[in-house]
Amino acid sequence: MLTILTFCTLLILLATLLPLSRHPHWIIRGMDFPRLQLTILATVLLIADVVFLDTQMINTQALILVTMLCLIWQLCWILPYTFLFPKEVKTSTEFNADNQLSIITSNVLTPNRNAEALIQLVNKHKPDVLVTLESDQWWENKLKILETDMPYSIKCPLDNLYGMHVFSRLPLGEQEICYLVEKDVPSIHATLTLRTGDHIRVHFLHPAPPSPTENAESAERDAELVIVARSVAESDQPVIVTGDLNDVAWSATTRLFRKISGLLDPRVGRGAFNTFHVDYSLLRWPLDHLFHSRHFTLQNIQRLPSIGSDHFPLLTRLSFTPSQSTNQEGIKAGACEHEWAKAVSAEQKVSKNDVPKPGEAP
Known part of the structure; x- marks a missing residue:
């Protein structure tokens, strides 16, 4: 023994x-x-x-x-x-519908053909924004029905497991599809106009994971996260970054992203909301994320039922409450973290200047 x-x-x-x-x-x-x-x-x-x-x-x-x-x-x-930790994002007390913003983030799994399950979730929860990862042309065709209620969209159908689509009830502006680090791994950047008329800077990401079947190292994933973090850190705009980051919430690189960007994680103090893997309950991790600036407080966050993918969809409901921005604070980066972030991006020869800044004054 x-x-x-x-x-x-x-x-x-x-x-x-x-x-x-x-x-x-x-x-x-x-x-x-x-x-x-x-x-x-x-x-x-x-x-x-x-x-x-x-x-x-x-x-x-x-x-x-x-x-x-x-x-x-x-x-x-x-x-x-866990619930044992103080909440990083305050629970919203704002009930004005014009100030609300709801987003479903869903890695649909390209070979999955259960589009109807996702459509039913969208019809039930009526999010303002749906972002899909791994969506190819087949998924685009199936989700076209959503455009009746979600007329604004950004489409990047790919058959390499990195296709992305955004469907929105709210206007999307300054749209740009970029390949920040790898030539076949896109990201989407845009502005989102709330019902109040306020403009939100949004970034939708899905970097490739470090794995024996993808990238042998995490360098590409880490670089994409770092340059987006460094870019949004310079902005005073309301910001949301969401997607399948192929990294867990409790990793050193995700923590570095939070420190450099200054964005808040609504899961802190509330739960992990593990979204992957659907089929193995003992091996589940929080791979799908939504981070936001201090301009928002949280109405609700929940993991939605399976749609046949290996990821559960994640629904996040936020309130736009800029008056609360001084009452919320994320974790701060020290000099060593800033140097680490610069080294990560320099190794891949990418820069924060490669990241679009929708809504920023020229």
Whole structure:
């Protein structure tokens, strides 16, 4: 039993230490994902150490100490995405319909042919904006029916798993489809005009993940997130960034994005809202995100039922409450984070100046 528990402890220690490296290899960056699962395993290991081993032995005490340190470290990352942590975004007390903005973010999975399920969700929840990821020409044709109620759209159908579409009840302006880092991975940038007449700067992203079947490293994904973060950080406009970022909420790179951009995460203090993978309840992570500037407070955020994709759709309802902007604050970046962000973008030879700034004065 000592041998088994020692082996398991070493595995958890390795999985905990690997993400401390900034190396972008997919194996190392992949260890950012299962922090919740590692927390559960560490808890089980601690119980097993106490139940099955002699706690007076120095070997057992060493195992308990190492496991406890791993547990505490993992908890530091995931606790913000529980009800035990203070809310980063205030709950809205604004009920004027003109100030509301609702967005469904949905990775539809290109081979999935259950478009009707998504259409039913849109008809039920009536979001102001629907953004789809992995949507190809087939999906565009099927979702055309939505244009009766959502007449504004931006379409980028691709058959490489990186197609994107935006359908909106609200006017979209200064539309631009860009390939910021990789020539076959688009992003969409635009302004969105609220019912109040206020203009919102919106960015829809879906960078490629680090994986053995995609990019061997996370460098491309990280660079796209960093340059968008650095770009919006310079804006005083209301900003929303949403999409499938192929990164978990509790990773170092997503945290870097939040620090550099200054945007808020409405999940902090409310829950993880794990959207991937639909079929494996024990292996689910928050891959679909919505971040926003301090101009907004939260009405509601919820994970919607499956539409046959490997991702659940995410519905976020915000209130445009700029008067509350001084009462909300995200996490701040230090000098080392700014240097790290510059290095990440420089490695891919991309710049914050490559990111469109819709709504900004020339």
